Amino acid sequence: MDNSLTLLGLLSVEPSYGYDLKHTYDRFFGVRKPLAFGQVYASLARMTRDGQILALADEAGGGPDRKKYEVTEVGRTRVSQWMFTPDIPSDTLQSNLFAKTIIALLVDDNADRLLDVQRTEHLARMRELTREKQGADLMRVLLCDHALFHIEADLRWIDLTAARLTQLRNEIKLP
Amino acid sequence: MTALIQARGLRKSFGATDALRGIDLDIQRGEVVAVMGPSGSGKSTLLHCLAGVVLPDSGTVSVGGILVTALTEARRSALRLTEFGFVFQFGQLLPDLTAVDNITIPLLLAGMKRRQALTAAHEALGRLGLAGAADQLPGELSGGEAQRVAIARALVTQPSVLFADEPTGSLDSLAAENVLTAMLELVREAGTTLVMITHDPRTAAYADREIIVRDGQLAAADRVGIQ
Amino acid sequence: MNASVVRLAVIGSRGAWGRLLGITAGVAVGVTLALLLGGAYQGLDARDERSSWMNASGEYVVGGDTRAGAVTADMASLGEDRVLLAPTTDRHDGARIVRLDLAAPITSSVTIPGIAHLPQPGQYYASPALIDRIAQLPADELGDRFGTLAGSISDSVLASPDSLVVVVGADASALIERSAAQIVTSFTDVAYRPSTNYQTVAIVGAIAVLFPVLLLVSIVTGLGASARRERFATLRLIGATPRTVAAIATLETAATSLVGALIGVVLAALLRPVAALVSVDDEVFFPSDLAVTPFTAAVVVALTVATSAVTAGWRIRRADIGPLGQTKQRQEKTPSPLRLLPLAGGLGILTAITVATLAELPVPHLGTLIIIGFTTTTVGLLMAGPYLTLFAGRIMARRSRTAAGVIAGNRIRRTPVATFRSVSGLVVAVFMVSVFAAAATTADVGAAPGDGPGRLPISTLIQYLDPTLDAVDFAPTEEVRARLAAISGVTHVTTIFTIDSGNGFDTSQLLMLADSANDLSLGPVPPAAVVSINSDALSGATAVFTPSAETTDVAALTPSIVLIGTDGSTAAIERARTALQTGAIAGTGWLPAGTRTDHADDRLQSMAASFATLAYLGIGVATLIAGLSLAIATISAMIDRRRMLALLRLHGMNLAGLRRIITLEAAAPLLAVMALSIGLGFLVAELILVGLTGGGRSVGWPDARYIGALTASAVLALTAVAAAVSRLGKNTDLAAIRYE
Ligand SMILES: Nc1ncnc2c1ncn2[C@@H]1O[C@H](COP(=O)(O)OP(=O)(O)OP(=O)(O)O)[C@@H](O)[C@H]1O
């Protein structure tokens, strides 16, 4: 899961203070492992440097936690690109895909489509593995099957999530 | 090359349910396509429309240049007999007929002599590794064997399209895999187009591509033109 | 067992309601027919019993008896406790009239049931039907025969509302010379003997109708069975024991057939007046004759409910529905050749009876044995059916060249019992038609030939005289002849003579004067004063005149027969008949005047003939029910297999092909068993007839009605199948069936 892209995604929902951003992040993604403040500010600094966000004028003056950040056009494009680029199916995929889905819902983008895109990617990989199985020796076949079953598990999660998108959308409405 | 199956603007509703809500689809000759999507999304309905089993409320289907949606029921029957084969999840064999007799039925319907039909049926069973089960009744076959008999029956007339609705849905992984590879081997060999509904990604992985039906529409990526 | 579970299991779907309705209707029809038949059977008895007084008989009057107390021409000689009775069968327009001439002093204490007083000379009592008839006709055609109407005979002593009965008062002097006159002391304790032959035939007929009814009930209870099995399987899956499921089935059928049976009781009561119009032995019933006692009705209802419920429970238990339902179809047991045994047994019984009667061995309980033999044969036919059907199916499955043939053949061969059940009604009906048609052929043997050149016209009345009586001058006087000849419509009055050859009159020796022979214009008459005419000319043979070998002496001739030629109109014939009876002539005859047809009718009054209407009617009902059963069975089989049939359509079989399958499935068993049942029908008719009549009768070729009945059955079968098949399109609608 790419933390800074997730933060960028959250910022594209609405301008936010670093402090609030961390809490929003924790609410959705940090249930088990909350984000450290340092990490948040480091990311914000990097994104500001890359022109993806910009800090709004100080309101009450003071440290970095009193700055409100807003996403730029460059930032938005980056988020969209991230969302609709399928990941290579792998063990670590799950959380990233989850993040993408949540962000897509939050920014009211097409979450269905991103899941479809991912599904296509998964199936393409499965087809590859299936082709690889043809004529291969049993060891190879079993290895491929192992991979296939894992990807299949992801796919099932994708299907399930796709089927529950509406419900999910209602549940994550930002307060 | 124009597509073998071309569907345009397919709509179909059953009472208040909109089963299909505008589907455009091209399937090439010899292609193996998996149709996926959630339950109740309209997959079976789509398949039925493509095969001329059910007429859409609006939209057209043409197969090999023939406008299926404009044919009479009798002509569509004839088309199904010669050009299409069907395999379903289970329970499609005539319970009173032996495996080999079951396979002769489409041949007899097409006007073949009984003796020739029996020869062809035995051969088809042999190709699916069921030569020993020729004289068994469907009730005496295992699920996988029965599916293979059904596949033999569907392919014995050498149709140009095989429509399959969850052909391995009632089988365990290994049996499903065996049935599937047997079917695909025959299909690829003969250049038959296969349109196969499945919930199982590993089954879909045998296809050249998959299309996803959701709420009576194709998922965006599968829409004609986007590919 | 939870009530809502029962409700769910029984009426879980719309189709289930159809099934319950079907069962109710089937049972209702069955009970209606059973009650009406039972009523008719009792009614025949009641009828015989009521009209038994007409069979009162006593000692014949011996002419010239001079003992004390002998009956003489003097009315007073009868005293108070004896009457003189002369029963004859009169006719009007082909209908038979029971005519009882009666001489009784006014003081007589003898009574006739249903009549207020005994009629005095010149008076008569008549049945209402006869009174009607008399009132509608000119007196000289009918009424004049009897005198003046004194009153009507009460319905309570009449067999039928149609009965034509008349009790005519007469002087002892007029009756005493009649050959039929007898001395009767009572009309009330006449021992009546119901004709056991009649009853045998009646029971056989009832069985003929009841069989298809039972089959119908068994078919309707099988309606929608496959859908129901699925529901029961679901119940088993969620924990119902086989016992619970059987109990539900029993309960369901019991409730349904109770409703059906009660409807049947009501229907039978409503239909009684209609059913009473069926004439048995030429007479219709009083509706009340067909009524059954409440007790009988209750027994019928209870039996119906009990048997159908128990059978239903038993069937379900035997079907052994597992929690997984019947995804794997239960194989029917292949019928074994043992199924031919009951048929052989039934035929054996009938053959044994016939052989025994022909050998003139005494056969106890003949009627019962015949009924047992007949019933066993019928059941045997039904048992043997599936075995033959199996063969037909095997041959078809192997030989067929078309898909429809292969499918139908295999279906038949795997389920011969079920397949045969749908046509069994028709098979029984055809068997019965053949039995009755063959039996009825005897009725036509020797029927009077029609008119033709050289034959005595059927419009000629034949009045036999009794030349042995010498007390009265019975020869028609010129005056009587003139009176007869003057009747409008009478063309000639001719006398046929006989001679006393020395030891009595030879009534078979018929002589005529050449002139009157010429009057008949029946052919060339040899030139002789007296010619002889063949006696069978009177029953319709071509007349042949030969010169008399016996005598040429006109004076030696004694009148024996008077022929009254008419123009053939009913009015003329009846006027002549009336004139004959009002004159002195009638009194001398031992047969009332009648045409050739009338006399032939008397001779041929046979069991089979009088039952022909009932037989054909019964068979008509049976055939209709059988056709209905076939239609229901075909539809129900179609619905049970609609998914299969729809799949065939999907695979490219057209509707015509499906129709062919269904039609073949009905036709094959029909054809396989039909020839057998026709042949058996004739054989059984022959055996029964020979058995009942001790070899007196045997069957001949059936008439056009039989061919008609067979054709009707065939048409009905076709219609039934066609009706079922016409729903095929809807039932296998590709859009309505889901294929997955
Ligand atoms: N014959 C019919 N009558 C009424 N409704 C129907 C009929 N056929 C389909 N439907 C409805 O149309 C919708 C689509 O059905 P369809 O069978 O095509 O779905 P599916 O994608 O095949 O589902 P599954 O994966 O569960 O088989 C469903 O809501 C179904 O209830």
Ligand SMILES: [Mg+2]
């Ligand atoms: Mg489906």
